[in-house]
Amino acid sequence: MTTRLDSDQTALAERLDQPMAFALDEPDRQLLDDLVARLTADPDARVDEDDWADTARTTSNRLPVRLRRIIRQFRRDPGTEGVLLIRGLPVGGDDLPPTPKDSGSVERRATPSAASLMLVSAQFGEMGAFRQEKSGALVQNIVPIAGNESFQGNEGSESLKMHIEDGFHTHRPDYVGLLCLRNDHDNIAGLRTASIRRALPLLPEKTRMILREPRFVTHAPASFGAGLPPASALPLLEGDPGDPDIQVDFACTEPLGAEAEAAMAELSRALDEVACTFVLQPGDLAVLDNRLTLHGRTSFRPRYDGADRWLQRSFMYLDARRTRPVREADGNVLS
DSSP states (O other), X not given: OEEEOOTTOOSSOSSTTSOEEEEOOHHHHHHHHHHHHHHTSSTTOBTTSHHHHHHHHHHGGGSOHHHHHHHHHHHHOOTTTTEEEXXXXXXXXXXXXXXXXXXXOBOOBOOHHHHHHHHHHTTTSEEEEETTSGGGOSSEEEXXXXXXXXXXXXXXXXXXXXXXXXXXXXXXXXXXXXXXXXXXXTSOOOEEEEEHHHHGXXXXXXXXXXXXXSOEEEOOXXXXXXXXXXXXXXOSEESOTTSOEEOOBTTTEEEOSHHHHHHHHHHHHHHHHHOEEEEXXXXXXXXXXXXXXXXXXXXXXXXXXXXXXXXXXXEEESOGGGGGGGBGGGOSEXX
16 A cells, blocks of 8 residues: 555544544644744754753644644554654755765754754654664664665665664664655655554464564664674564564564574565555655564665655654663763
8 A cells, every 4th residue: 555645634543543644734834843943043053962952852842732642642552553644844945955975874963854853753752873873863864875776774775675673672762753855756765664463463373473482583784884792583573462562674584494484474474465655755754663563665766966865764762761771871872
């Protein structure tokens, strides 16, 4: 199923078996524009600085009430899709600079898009980032890089396999935010998502049992570089057997043995069967529950002309205390 976010999209999907959605109306946009303008007034402001991040966290409590209400609802129950679509965030408009072309690109400056992303993300939890990936930046650019077309990561442009973000890591984020600044030239690049809540009924009980056993090793993606400790064998499904969390990366997870390999293949087929594709437009933010919902990307053809697809990404944690042992000086960067 492919979904384009139309201008008449309803503010809230009433049925929880469909993605929740929210579209800013004109008063909402005016309020958000004002908040973003205040956070970006200083041209030297940096989103990774503690003082700026603290101000953004406090300012987020002034977001439109309707937006805060649906975020709170999504945190309590993300529905069967585990996706919240927010439409109409300010990202720079005609003043948007060219799409970055450098590997490892991040956004340290307090731009309109970075401020919008930080404001909304703060309502989901505490922001975080890994020092080994994108140098620990809180706002990370997702752009195609020349020569990395087939790379299974955020710099590629060919089809990206479905995965939980940082599925190998004990402290993987609870939510992932993906804000669209511009889509590809042909407007065909799609964010693919698939929820274990929808896929689980398609799996026989024997397969579920194997997926709940520690028969799978998920390695760190290439974007993390070297120097990480060896990965341990873990289950792909954990928690309530009837409503489990999932941790798998189909580019980096290795099944141990024939039974595990067959079970993982069944899981992949079930997720593909229930997958959705969202063609994001500028100002669209997709927030994914990283405990339930995998994501990937359809292929597209970049031109490397400064007008290619450009997303910005954030990671959010419900419980900052859980990650305290790996956050230096109680900051936002995980080591």
